[in-house]
Amino acid sequence: MVVHTWGFVPSKPDSPWIKVELRAESGAVLRVSGIPYAAALASLARIRSALQGMNVRWPGKSLTLHVHPALRTSEMTGLDVPVALAIMAIQGKFLPEKLSGLVSHGMLGLDGETSNPEPLSTHCSNRSLPPSLIVRAIGSRESFPNVTNLPVQECHHLSQIVAALNRPFIEHNLSQSEKAESEEVMHEWGKIKGEGKAKMWLCIGAKLRLHTILAGPPGMGKSSLVRAAHALLPHNGGNPAPFLAPHPSGGVAGLLGSWRRGQPVSGAWALANQGLLFLDEFPEWPRPARESLRHIIDTDSLYLHRAEGSASWTSRAWLVAAMNLCSCGHHPERCTCDPSERRRYRRKLSAPLIERFPIQLDVGGHDETECQK
Numbered sequence: 337m338v339v340h341t342w343g344f345v346p347s348k349p350d351s352p353w354i355k356v357e358l359r360a361e362s363g364a365v366l367r368v369s370g371i372p373y374a375a376a377l378a379s380l381a382r383i384r385s386a387l388q389g390m391n392v393r394w395p396g397k398s399l400t401l402h403v404h405p406a407l408r409t410s411e412m413t414g415l416d417v418p419v420a421l422a423i424m425a426i427q428g429k430f431l432p433e434k435l436s437g438l439v440s441h442g443m444l445g446l447d448g449e450t451s452n453p454e455p456l457s458t459h460c461s462n463r464s465l466p467p468s469l470i471v472r473a474i475g476s477r478e479s480f481p482n483v484t485n486l487p488v489q490e491c492h493h494l495s496q497i498v499a500a501l502n503r504p505f506i507e508h509n510l511s512q513s514e515k516a517e518s519e520e521v522m523h524e525w526g527k528i529k530g531e532g533k534a535k536m537w538l539c540i541g542a543k544l545r546l547h548t549i550l551a552g553p554p555g556m557g558k559s560s561l562v563r564a565a566h567a568l569l570p571h572n573g574g575n576p577a578p579f580l581a582p583h584p585s586g587g588v589a590g591l592l593g594s595w596r597r598g599q600p601v602s603g604a605w606a607l608a609n610q611g612l613l614f615l616d617e618f619p620e621w622p623r624p625a626r627e628s629l630r631h632i633i634d635t636d637s638l639y640l641h642r643a644e645g646s647a648s649w650t651s652r653a654w655l656v657a658a659m660n661l662c663s664c665g666h667h668p669e670r671c672t673c674d675p676s677e678r679r680r681y682r683r684k685l686s687a688p689l690i691e692r693f694p695i696q697l698d699v700g701g702h703d704e705t706e707c708q709k
């Protein structure tokens with residue numbers, strides 16, 4: 337098992353980010369690379385004592401500790417915390433992935449208290465960020481001088497660091513409005529049980545604006561999935577992204593737009609710019625409305641030519657369509673349609689239209705896996 341994390345050495349102004357790797361395998365040998373052996377032993381002795389105080393057992397394994405770039409003895413005391421975290425990940429205290437985007441810093445006392453060992457360089461720059469995602473930095477605020485684009489979380493004891501790692505990050509680092517936004521998402525998302533795969537794909541669809549079609553029997557929560565997915569769209573200056581769910585009876589005019597008293601009137605597609613356009617009962621929409629979506633999806637623009645005149649709109653709406661499995665709309669167990677009716681229902685959507693929806697999901701199976709947003 338190999339655990340990766342990041343340390344920080346303020347005395348190296350040009351490359352303060354230190355990659356720390358720890359491998360555990362069977363055996364009882366300690367190998368080190370990139371740091372003096374004696375310094376590694378001293379650091380591990382402090383870590384061992386700190387972990388004992390927290391009832392964390394030392395791994396009875398061979399450990400290989402690799403640090404890059406190489407450090408001198410005087411530079412390496414701040415690595416106690418990242419190495420201790422790597423050992424705790426090996427002992428299963430948290431998932432190793434939690435460390436791969438984390439920068440931590442601090443020297444450990446024998447009781448697990450963290451301190452800031454080095455005289456700090458004020459020239460330290462943050463221009464050389466490590467090549468992986470930085471989630472946050474843990475240590476005292478003074479440990480990260482001039483690191484302005486990195487949220488720093490202060491901890492004074494190893495146990496606080498562990499607690500912080502096991503808490504969702506949103507608590508610490510978001511503005512008030514972003515916090516409210518993400519709570520809303522978690523609330524909506526949390527209300528939906530199961531459907532792990534559908535939720536995962538909707539997250540991806542919302543992020544990348546990939547048009548999505550959901551198929552499944554009625555009453556399986558297609559609409560609530562779509563409403564929850566709407567909460568994933570970025571807010572625009574504090575306002576939620578538009579959500580439009582026009583009814584099929586609105587037809588072409590409702591979807592695309594119309595002319596009234598000599599003025600063009602936007603349809604739902606134009607109004608849903610930067611938001612979500614939900615087309616429920618998709619096969620029930622009039623064919624011209626459905627088929628005109630093909631050109632709209634390709635170009636993000638719409639030209640309406642009527643006797644009264646011409647109008648054009650552009651919109652970057654995320655299209656989510658939903659359909660039942662057959663025209664009777666009953667659950668498959670109670671469906672009264674014969675196979676030809678079912679085929680006819682599915683054939684209402686032409687192949688060129690269907691292939692413009694890169695995400696096609698079946699909803700209402702028995703997928704109980706959960707999606708970690």
Ligand SMILES: [Zn+2]
Nearest residue numbers: 662664671673
């Ligand atoms: Zn049926």
